[in-house]
Amino acid sequence: MTSTDASAGAKDESAAEWLAPKWFNEWHDGLAAKGLNFGAIWIGDNIANVSGGSRRGAIHFGRFDLSVDGDLEKLAGWTGGRFYANMLGIYGRGLSRNYVHNLATISEIEALPEARLYNAYFEQSFYNNAFSIRIGQQAADVEFFDSQTDDLFINGTFGWPANKANNLPSGGPAPPIAVPGIRLKATLSDQITVFGAVFNGNAARSGDGDPQLRDNHGLAFRVNDPPWLIGQVRVSYDLDFGTGRLPGNFTPGAWRHTGQFDDQRFTAQGLSIADPSGSGIAAKLRGNFGIFAVVEQTLYRSPGATEKAASASVPGVTAFARIAYSPPDRNLIDLYIDGGIGVSGLVRGRPLDRFGVAMAYMRISDSARNLDRDVRFFSGLPSPVRSNETLLEMIYEAHLKPGWLLAPYFQYVFRPSGGIPNPNDPAGVSRIGDAAVFGVTTTLRY
Secondary structure (H helix, E strand, C coil): CCCCCCCCHHHHCCCHHHHCCHHHHHHHHHHHHCCEEEEEEEEEEEEEEEEEECCCEEEEEEEEEEEEEEEHHHHHCCCCEEEEEEEEEEECCCHHHHHHCCCCCCCCCCCCCEEEEEEEEEEEEECCCCEEEEEEEECCCCCCCCCCHHHHCCCHHHCCCHHHHHHCHHHCCECCECEEEEEEEEECCCCEEEEEEEECCCCCCCCCCCHHHHCHHHCCCCCCCCCEEEEEEEEEEEEECCCCEEEEEEEEEEEEEEEEEEEEEEECCCCECCCCCCCCCEEEEEEEEEEEEEEEEEEEECCCCCCCCCCCCCCEEEEEEEEEECCCCCCCEEEEEEEEEEEECCECCECCCEEEEEEEEEEECHHHHHHHHHHHHHHCCCCCCCCEEEEEEEEEEEEEECCEEEEEEEEEEECHHHCCECCCCCCCCCECEEEEEEEEEEEEEC
């Protein structure tokens, strides 16, 4: 879950006062005052699939996140300089991978068990932070195609959307694999901020198998693959209907990848991949692109709130919507849409609690659907034809103590992976069942 530049509320509080001894906190705070700030976050997920998917069951898995944030101005008199690095310790088995088999990962922390380096970058700011450049291993999900409201939700698609996670090589620069790159950010005015970045185009080395295994421990540091470029412009604004200022923002953007991508239906000879008379090897298509837009709008804000920007942590109600498109011949998901509403600080007696509801829609591209029809034709079996995966999530995030959050949630997955064949059906003609998932996430932050 990402943090915001705005008043971050309960999710960025520290549990130091009640979790650690006084002498340790004094030592930690003394280092932070000198410019070296160490942090730790533990997220534990208890999830049960009660129907659908490939099987029912309950699991526990979690992630430790250990970080160091260095202020070079305090440490060495280097104005505007900063470095940041963090390491992830992941344990347990994921629900999407082993039970549901869907595109939008049920939990954003799901990954193969491993200790791995994640971020490791240097950032230099200029002109009172109006312009900054970040160089090193980093992720794209915190700043690009992102809103503040989607931070409330647990499903991975509300952090790094499922279209990018499934269309880009090795899933793109997002948890649990960060990628070497250069990011530029320019605040042109109070209303306009421009972002641009170029990343190494593959998060892991070439080969078969899971990309997390091909970037063992996050130490691949690949820089020679065809690059992935992304840019966006965030335009902030205010609406006033006579009840007070309601901030919002609109962020259009686009990306381009210069590498090769598999055709979703045809071989290089123009035959269907499913045609037994052909090679069965997908044709290689040069390059890929996508366009996207994000809108976030405050719908209600408590009287007396002073925060200028849209923020899901300020008492009130915010909404977000995102849409993205990529060409269908080389992408599994060509159209992606999501949106939701978050409510913060409006529960009587629970001023730091939040709750919300969100949905996501992932359309399987025409080329991939036509390949399914080809499989039907050549096999003679009425196997499923994928259409879309649609996800519903409802969540309540309770603030128990400073730095300690407990979030029960429910997710329903319609047509996992677009409606693939049920792995338990040896004939391959029945569709995998819709999945109903209940979970509780616990977060401790120091």
